[in-house]
Amino acid sequence: MADHKATIESMLTALIEGRKFRSIKDIVVTMTPQDIAAILEELDEETLTLIFRLLPKDMAAETFVEMEPEAQQALIKSFSDDELREVMEELYVDDAVDLIEEMPANVVKRILAQTDHNMRRSINELLQYPENSAGSIMTTEYVSLRPNMTVSEAFMRIRRTAVNKETIYTCYVTEDRKLLGIVTLKDLLLVSDDDTLIRDIMDENVIAVHTLAASEDVARDLAKYDFLALPVLDKDDRMVGIITFDDAIDVLEEEATEDMELMGGMSPSDKTYSRSGPLDLFKHRIPWLLLLMVSATFTGIIITRFENALAAQVVLTAFIPMLMDTGGNSGSQSSVTVIRALSLGELEFSDLPSVIWKEIRTAVLCGVTLSADCFVKIMLVDRMLLGNAGVTIPVAATVCVTMAATVLIAKIIGCALPMCARRLGFDPAVMASPFITTIVDALSLLVFFGVASTLLF
Amino acid sequence: MADHKATIESMLTALIEGRKFRSIKDIVVTMTPQDIAAILEELDEETLTLIFRLLPKDMAAETFVEMEPEAQQALIKSFSDDELREVMEELYVDDAVDLIEEMPANVVKRILAQTDHNMRRSINELLQYPENSAGSIMTTEYVSLRPNMTVSEAFMRIRRTAVNKETIYTCYVTEDRKLLGIVTLKDLLLVSDDDTLIRDIMDENVIAVHTLAASEDVARDLAKYDFLALPVLDKDDRMVGIITFDDAIDVLEEEATEDMELMGGMSPSDKTYSRSGPLDLFKHRIPWLLLLMVSATFTGIIITRFENALAAQVVLTAFIPMLMDTGGNSGSQSSVTVIRALSLGELEFSDLPSVIWKEIRTAVLCGVTLSADCFVKIMLVDRMLLGNAGVTIPVAATVCVTMAATVLIAKIIGCALPMCARRLGFDPAVMASPFITTIVDALSLLVFFGVASTLLF
Numbered sequence: 001m002a003d004h005k006a007t008i009e010s011m012l013t014a015l016i017e018g019r020k021f022r023s024i025k026d027i028v029v030t031m032t033p034q035d036i037a038a039i040l041e042e043l044d045e046e047t048l049t050l051i052f053r054l055l056p057k058d059m060a061a062e063t064f065v066e067m068e069p070e071a072q073q074a075l076i077k078s079f080s081d082d083e084l085r086e087v088m089e090e091l092y093v094d095d096a097v098d099l100i101e102e103m104p105a106n107v108v109k110r111i112l113a114q115t116d117h118n119m120r121r122s123i124n125e126l127l128q129y130p131e132n133s134a135g136s137i138m139t140t141e142y143v144s145l146r147p148n149m150t151v152s153e154a155f156m157r158i159r160r161t162a163v164n165k166e167t168i169y170t171c172y173v174t175e176d177r178k179l180l181g182i183v184t185l186k187d188l189l190l191v192s193d194d195d196t197l198i199r200d201i202m203d204e205n206v207i208a209v210h211t212l213a214a215s216e217d218v219a220r221d222l223a224k225y226d227f228l229a230l231p232v233l234d235k236d237d238r239m240v241g242i243i244t245f246d247d248a249i250d251v252l253e254e255e256a257t258e259d260m261e262l263m264g265g266m267s268p269s270d271k272t273y274s275r276s277g278p279l280d281l282f283k284h285r286i287p288w289l290l291l292l293m294v295s296a297t298f299t300g301i302i303i304t305r306f307e308n309a310l311a312a313q314v315v316l317t318a319f320i321p322m323l324m325d326t327g328g329n330s331g332s333q334s335s336v337t338v339i340r341a342l343s344l345g346e347l348e349f350s351d352l353p354s355v356i357w358k359e360i361r362t363a364v365l366c367g368v369t370l371s372a373d374c375f376v377k378i379m380l381v382d383r384m385l386l387g388n389a390g391v392t393i394p395v396a397a398t399v400c401v402t403m404a405a406t407v408l409i410a411k412i413i414g415c416a417l418p419m420c421a422r423r424l425g426f427d428p429a430v431m432a433s434p435f436i437t438t439i440v441d442a443l444s445l446l447v448f449f450g451v452a453s454t455l456l457f
Numbered sequence: 458m459a460d461h462k463a464t465i466e467s468m469l470t471a472l473i474e475g476r477k478f479r480s481i482k483d484i485v486v487t488m489t490p491q492d493i494a495a496i497l498e499e500l501d502e503e504t505l506t507l508i509f510r511l512l513p514k515d516m517a518a519e520t521f522v523e524m525e526p527e528a529q530q531a532l533i534k535s536f537s538d539d540e541l542r543e544v545m546e547e548l549y550v551d552d553a554v555d556l557i558e559e560m561p562a563n564v565v566k567r568i569l570a571q572t573d574h575n576m577r578r579s580i581n582e583l584l585q586y587p588e589n590s591a592g593s594i595m596t597t598e599y600v601s602l603r604p605n606m607t608v609s610e611a612f613m614r615i616r617r618t619a620v621n622k623e624t625i626y627t628c629y630v631t632e633d634r635k636l637l638g639i640v641t642l643k644d645l646l647l648v649s650d651d652d653t654l655i656r657d658i659m660d661e662n663v664i665a666v667h668t669l670a671a672s673e674d675v676a677r678d679l680a681k682y683d684f685l686a687l688p689v690l691d692k693d694d695r696m697v698g699i700i701t702f703d704d705a706i707d708v709l710e711e712e713a714t715e716d717m718e719l720m721g722g723m724s725p726s727d728k729t730y731s732r733s734g735p736l737d738l739f740k741h742r743i744p745w746l747l748l749l750m751v752s753a754t755f756t757g758i759i760i761t762r763f764e765n766a767l768a769a770q771v772v773l774t775a776f777i778p779m780l781m782d783t784g785g786n787s788g789s790q791s792s793v794t795v796i797r798a799l800s801l802g803e804l805e806f807s808d809l810p811s812v813i814w815k816e817i818r819t820a821v822l823c824g825v826t827l828s829a830d831c832f833v834k835i836m837l838v839d840r841m842l843l844g845n846a847g848v849t850i851p852v853a854a855t856v857c858v859t860m861a862a863t864v865l866i867a868k869i870i871g872c873a874l875p876m877c878a879r880r881l882g883f884d885p886a887v888m889a890s891p892f893i894t895t896i897v898d899a900l901s902l903l904v905f906f907g908v909a910s911t912l913l914f
Binding site: 030225250252272289290292296300304311318358361374407437445 | 702796826843864
């Protein structure tokens with residue numbers, strides 16, 4: 001049970017330190033491969049190898065799959081050829097492909113040498129699909145049935161092949177590799193007559209995807225329809241594999257992380273935070289910081305242009321940070337909302353006019369409220385409480401008018417840019433807060449000085 | 458197939474307009490409930506009701522579940538008591554609970570009146586669990602087996618009860634409502650001897666969760682272990698339900714959306730963007746905008762304090778936006794990364810020292826690179842290209858030293874605040890960019906004027 005997990009883990013760590021191998025063996029067989037992997041990864045190479053050898057064969061392979069590439073490489077190094085072959089035999093094709101993609105060339109060579117002919121062919125096929133395509137995350141190990149099998153023949157086939165299949169709960173009815181329909185194991189169980197033909201109970205209305213479809217779209221389809229797996233067809237509409245719900249969940253989580261990284265002004269990383277060193281983090285963060293620093297030249301130029309106005313009314317400077325932040329926040333509210341809605345497939349480019357109209361109305365509500373409150377705040381806090389005599393009513397009016405205008409501009413740009421990016425084939429999340437902030441900063445300063453010259457000079 | 462979906466949808470819309478009901482019926486039976494629901498929602502109430510009545514009974518219920526609350530309410534209004542009872546009979550308990558939570562009181566009363574006794578009891582039980590708890594998203598409809606059943610008895614029981622269960626692929630072995638182990642349908646199929654006892658093949662190492670566990674944690678457990686479903690126990694460790702992978706996917710997607718909304722400075726909303734009017738958006742966005750506007754008073758006060766310095770060196774003002782934006786961006790990079798790692802369960806509060814140390818090293822790398830590039834940019838662009846004579850080497854030095862310090866401060870605050878928030882029991886995402894920007898703004902201005910007084914005056 002979940003509650004005892006932490007206890008078991010600390011107990012196991014103590015046993016490993018005490019090298020009580022028999023007890024370790026008794027305990028690990030009660031654990032999940034994921035939890036064993038998490039503990040093994042923390043060990044030094046020698047102990048890791050030692051404990052790994054204690055695992056029963058099928059468990060060893062499952063645990064191996066769950067480990068980080070560094071630990072996997074250390075293990076492979078310590079394996080004899082026979083041991084490596086045994087682990088490879090237990091792997092599903094898609095896990096083997098993941099492994100090969102992570103390992104250096106010399107290790108890959110050793111792995112392929114210890115892989116049987118059929119597996120090697122499947123691996124090579126899967127390796128050819130572009131990254132982030134449905135083909136790259138599918139597995140070729142599914143149950144296929146023939147349309148003129150009887151239900152009892154189908155059960156026999158499932159029983160015979162089940163061990164090597166990722167899922168047996170959805171079976172695919174094919175003829176000449178064309179997908180004719182699907183039958184779930186539940187359907188098969190509920191048929192009362194064992195001689196019923198598969199073609200008579202299969203569901204012919206199948207949702208399928210193509211090998212080159214974006215893995216994100218496929219994952220979202222699977223989530224939408226609550227399917228356990230989706231069949232994948234090649235360009236000639238022949239069935240080549242399936243994508244299972246567990247891989248779809250991973251894709252959705254990775255996509256969310258990637259969107260967040262882009263929203264935070266970073267290039268997305270394949271590595272988790274714990275596995276990223278400062279140099280990795282630096283590489284993913286510095287490009288955006290540099291770009292945004294350089295583009296801030298524009299705000300600098302604008303302020304320099306109005307240097308004289310600022311020198312005459314130094315009090316205006318005090319409001320620049322507030323106006324810039326409000327603009328940035330308003331813009332990122334709209335961009336984040338729209339980026340997520342685009343990711344979830346809720347919005348398309350054709351919705352742009354209605355989105356802009358909705359954002360304009362929202363901006364008016366936000367702008368008016370903010371301006372009014374800001375006016376009160378300026379007069380009460382800045383003028384009366386802090387006794388800043390430079391804060392006159394015209395100054396307050398300048399700030400508040402600018403604020404309302406900034407909110408409007410920020411919300412329009414914030415919703416429009418991500419949608420245009422999607423239209424142009426970019427990831428909308430690139431157009432998130434940092435980028436929009438820079439544009440909105442420049443525009444809000446222009447409005448500020450424009451309003452100031454009208455009201456104050 | 459996915460390719461033909463758009464075609465089918467437009468064809469169907471044409472048929473609905475032409476009121477060709479027989480053809481509509483032939484087409485809808487080939488579609489998924491999700492796709493039918495999407496089309497029905499666009500129709501006016503009268504046509505909606507008309508088309509809904511064409512659906513076969515089981516399909517009608519599945520389609521009903523997939524619709525937005527507005528359309529559901531319109532349908533319920535048009536249902537006779539008998540029709541309502543028929544739909545309710547086809548619903549799974551967790552879907553019925555979702556429905557009841559969305560409907561107004563008078564509709565709920567009518568629904569409950571047409572629901573059978575057992576279902577009503579289950580609904581009432583589920584309604585008592587707090588929002589976002591495992592109990593609130595579980596279903597009570599799972600297959601339970603007894604330990605001393607034989608495999609063939611188990612199959613009989615599964616066949617008899619399958620229709621009303623959300624999943625039959627994982628079965629739960631219970632005695633006196635205590636969970637003893639699990640058996641998958643695959644295990645059952647692969648047993649060669651039908652007289653084998655369930656207790657001899659069940660897996661006793663079960664991962665289970667409690668009714669009050671956070672639904673987000675449960676969803677993440679399910680994703681981690683690649684389970685189809687997780688059993689849920691009450692406080693006395695009796696099994697009360699299961700959580701299935703499709704509900705877990707929904708929870709993970711909602712949590713990601715919520716985190717993004719918080720990161721963008723909005724209070725999270727239950728409604729999708731398309732369903733939110735400007736007033737909804739306003740309500741979720743204005744609190745943060747107001748809070749951040751008011752807190753910008755501090756930056757204003759700091760600038761006012763140093764008004765004289767700024768009046769003497771107006772050129773400094775031109776660099777304020779760049780420094781503030783760089784600080785904001787650096788901070789949000791760290792906070793977004795850490796917030797996501799916390800969400801994914803990759804970091805805990807105890808990792809704080811190592812996280813801060815990693816961020817400091819990253820900040821030094823970023824800060825040095827940015828400062829050096831910024832120095833070059835200022836001398837080349839601002840001084841030479843734009844001919845701004847006020848930009849002297851001491852001024853450039855002031856800006857660059859401030860920039861390095863700001864990056865360091867921003868990254869430390871950016872990683873530390875979300876982790877402290879988690880520790881204090883808040884959602885770390887609240888401590889995202891907008892909040893951190895405001896703090897970093899104030900600190901970077903203090904550094905700026907501090908460095909300026911040392912180097913320039």
